[in-house]
Amino acid sequence: MNDFKAEPKEIRQAMLAAVERVLESGWYVLGNELTDFEHQWAQLCGVQHGVGVGNGMDAIEVALRALDIGPGDEVITTPMTAFASVLGIHRARAQPILADIDTTTGLMDIASAERCITPKTRxxxxxxxxxQVRDMTAWVALCKARGIELIEDCAQAHYARLNxxxxxxxGRAGAYSFYPTKNLGAVGDGGMLVTADAALSERAARLRNYGQSVRYSHPELGLNSRLDEVQAALLKVRLDWMDGFTARRQAIAQQYRSGITSSKVTLLAAPQEPSAHVYHLFVLHCxxxxxxxxxxxxxxxQTLIHYPIPVHEQPPCLDIxxxxxxxxxxxxxxxxxxSIPCHPQMSDADVAAVIAAVNVF
Ligand SMILES: Cc1ncc(COP(=O)(O)O)c(C=O)c1O
Known part of the structure; x- marks a missing residue:
């Protein structure tokens, strides 16, 4: 499903040079590499601010806490996601509420989400x-009409664009993960909160660093969750390759869409426009x-299942x-x-072999 070792040699060389640069600098946490990457990533997302954190789950927790969403508050999300989405809500000590999905896309169903709204929904x-980003006008309108915040879990959707x-x-904030397998992945854990809101960004930057405002002054209890200099430097290198890698994922998906003809599998719905799906995963039903x-x-x-056990069937989540x-x-x-393989290192022959294997079935 992934093959990092098959990446072009130039990436490895550039990454080694980036690590060398950080080692030479003698500065490893909260330095210029991170500031640079925060600016670059926020700018690409079309917002003013990026706050690098330790992973995508922390980005969710920090976004919620920076908005004062916590005990007594409800946050609606989907049970068809990585467990970390819901764990981030738990970590902020808010109450997750689970809405159903649309099986043609795997995405949360807006009518179901609407049924979950209560006076406690924040x-x-x-x-x-x-x-995939989809139906964003409707989601933005729903949140606006009901006076609730829209927070986006973008862990699988790097640079997906709709209109x-x-x-x-x-929304008010986006939470990114740079886990190695993601479309933009570090060589270890990493994450970022992006937002157009300066006050939110400032609060998030404080929360990720023990709740410290200025050195040794702690107006609140935060966490220790910082994207380190080595990972930020590596991510800057890998960012140069992201567009090409995404285009390759989209081309593979297109070949699957036209080539897979087996009546034993069903493809998910096509995206609303090509740029709206960056194919972190290519999923079908069988x-x-x-x-x-x-x-x-x-x-x-190789095949994998995303996800075999929905969140509400996980033992700690039965009562959500x-x-x-x-x-x-x-x-x-x-x-x-x-999920069938869909990653940038696949050759045309690999793609043809996957299509043939599906169709023989
Ligand atoms: C949809 C989704 N949300 C959140 C996360 C959490 O990201 P991380 O593993 O960086 O904490 C992931 C990745 O595992 C994910 O796929």
Whole structure:
């Protein structure tokens, strides 16, 4: 599903030079590399501010806490996501509420989210699952009409754009992960909160650094979650390659869309425009999933499931309040979804082999 070792040699050389530069600088945490990368990434997202943190989950926690969302407050999100989305809400000590999804995309269903709104609702955490931004006008309008914050979980959607607007800039804040497998990945953990709101950014920068305002002064209790200089320097290098890598993912997805003809699998809905899906994952539905995965493995093609157990079926989450109409679509999706390889290091022959393997099934 990924092959970092197959990346072009030039990337490795540039990355080694970046690490050397940081070592030479003698400054390893909260320095110029991070400031540079924060500016670059925020600018690309079309907002003023970026606050580098330790990982994507912390970016969610920090965004919520910087908005004073915590105990007694409810945050609506999807059960079809990485566990970290919901854990970030828990860590902010707010109450997650789970809305159902649309199985044709895997994304949270807006009517279901609306049913989850109560007087305690402070925010919707909208996950751009698999790399797709969709229906943003409707989400922005809903949050505005109901007086709640829109926070975007952009961990899988680096530089996905709808009508020219970039993931992370639609709501009050966007939370990015730079986990190695992400479309822009570090060599270790990393994350960033992006926002157009200067006060929010300032509060987030304080929270990530023990709640410290100026040195040794702590007006509040924060966390220690800082994107370090080495990772920031490496991410700057990898950013130069991101557009090309994303274009390759999109081209592979296009080949899958036209080449996969097996009646035993169903593709998810096409994006609203090509730039709106950056294909962090290429997911399809297959009712005979177990047999499909075995067949693909026999053809030397790896598959994974994103995600086999929805959040509300995880032991610590059984009691999380949810859409009164249930989470049937999320459950149905979890039972049949399967991801096939879609990464920039795949050759045309690899792509053709995956298509052939699916179609033989
Ligand atoms: C949708 C989603 N949200 C949040 C996260 C959390 O990011 P991290 O692993 O950097 O904490 C991830 C990645 O695992 C993710 O895929």
């Amino acid at each position: 925010a919707i955490l909208l996950v751009h699952l698999y790399g 020219g607007q970039v993931a992370g800039s639609f 009712p005979e999933r177990e047999a499909f995965q075995k067949h693909m493995a026999a053809q030397q093609v 309040p949810r859409d009164p109409q249930g989470l049937g679509q999320a459950q149905a999706h979890a039972a049949t979804c399967v």
